[in-house]
Amino acid sequence: VDAKSRSSPxxxxxxxxxxxxxxxxxxxxxxxxxxxxxFQRPPAxxxxxxxxxxxVSQVGRARVAGRxxxxxxxxxxxxxxxxxxxxxxxxxxxxxxxxxxAYVYPIHAKYCFNVVTEDVDHPSAVLIRAVExxxxxxxxxxxxxFLDVRNLARGPARLCQAFSIDRSVNGLDLTLGQTVWIxxxxxxxxxxxxxxxxxxxxxxxxxxxxxxxxxxxxxxxSDLKKRR
DNA sequence: TATAGGATTTGCT
DNA sequence: GCAAATCCTATAA
Numbered sequence: 001v002d003a004k005s006r007s008s009p010x011x012x013x014x015x016x017x018x019x020x021x022x023x024x025x026x027x028x029x030x031x032x033x034x035x036x037x038x039f040q041r042p043p044a045x046x047x048x049x050x051x052x053x054x055x056v057s058q059v060g061r062a063r064v065a066g067r068x069x070x071x072x073x074x075x076x077x078x079x080x081x082x083x084x085x086x087x088x089x090x091x092x093x094x095x096x097x098x099x100x101x102a103y104v105y106p107i108h109a110k111y112c113f114n115v116v117t118e119d120v121d122h123p124s125a126v127l128i129r130a131v132e133x134x135x136x137x138x139x140x141x142x143x144x145x146f147l148d149v150r151n152l153a154r155g156p157a158r159l160c161q162a163f164s165i166d167r168s169v170n171g172l173d174l175t176l177g178q179t180v181w182i183x184x185x186x187x188x189x190x191x192x193x194x195x196x197x198x199x200x201x202x203x204x205x206x207x208x209x210x211x212x213x214x215x216x217x218x219x220x221x222s223d224l225k226k227r228r
Numbered sequence: 229t230a231t232a233g234g235a236t237t238t239g240c241t
Numbered sequence: 242g243c244a245a246a247t248c249c250t251a252t253a254a
Contacts, residue, residue: 072235081235091250108236109247127235157236202235222236 031177032184039099039174043073043117043124048197048213050115052190054183055131057163062139064163066131066153067188069218072200073211074114076124081203084123094171095123102180104170110157113165115174115182129156129201129212132220155222190215198227 034053039046048071056065074082083105084095094103095116103114103125114125131153133140140152140162153159160166165180174181196216199207201223214221 074235083235086251089251105235106249107234109249110236112235114235129235155236200235204234 031181033175033177033181034100034184036098036100036175039115039117040119041117043075043126044211046115046117047071047073047126047211048195050126050128050182051195051213051215052185052188054134054185055128055159055163055180056135056183057165057180059164059179062136062164064136064139065134065183066159066163067134067185068128068131068182069215070128070130070221071213072127072129073117073213074125074127075209075211076118076122079206079209079211081200081206081209082124084125088123092123095125096121097171100173100175102165102169102172102174104160104165104167106167108157111160111166112156113160113163113169127156128159130154130218130220130222131159132218133162150219154220158222201227 050068050071053068054065055068056063058064074084076082076084079085084092086092088096091105094101097116098120099115099117101116103116104111105114112127114127117124117126133149133152137149137152141147143164144152144158144162146152151158153162163180169180172180194216196214197210198212198214199210200212212227
């Protein structure tokens with residue numbers, strides 16, 4: 001890792017991702033990733049549209065995938081619950097960069113996975129809170145230590161454990177289709193009427209904002225209490 | 229160096 | 242329903 005990449009976590013991650021391409025060989029012609037313009041939109045829009053998309057991770061031979069059923073938006077302005085609201089720090093650095101990058105942060109000895117949205121210096125993101133396991137369930141069960149499919153990726157930290165997402169994924173370019181990426185829905189399109197909008201889970205401020213999006217009726221959402 | 233608190237999860241009552 | 246577990250980050254001293 002040279003001096004330039006050391007000064008930029010994002011660049012460093014890109015370099016690592018580029019190197020891993022030949023090692024892991026996860027980039028295949030068949031993979032359809034979302035391009036940067038998809039993420040270059042307001043977090044509430046991206047959060048809503050990501051429902052039904054496929055979150056994929058591939059580490060070595062372990063490929064796991066799940067249908068996104070719950071997301072939350074975090075705004076660049078007027079949102080005290082957004083980490084970037086406290087300013088630009090090493091932790092929030094990635095949010096201030098280009099859209100389409102992974103923002104992974106540690107909390108309570110666990111991790112949460114976000115996608116950076118909007119433009120540079122406009123720090124917003126979408127938290128992926130839950131997916132419905134679709135592929136690689138055996139890998140998820142091994143990583144989680146639980147067999148119950150319903151609890152494999154129900155909740156942001158559980159999801160990260162099942163998908164093997166940790167701090168090394170922070171700053172990863174999700175448009176590359178390497179290690180972790182998101183694919184458009186192949187079937188079961190989510191209709192507007194199937195989307196439920198509620199207050200966010202767990203935040204200790206900005207309770208008034210309704211930025212949580214769930215596929216109504218899904219058994220795989222993280223918070224089973226009826227929120228408004 | 230110390231401390232408080234967090235976009236959580238789990239197990240026990 | 243409640244509280245412990247667990248550890249990183251930011252802030253203050």
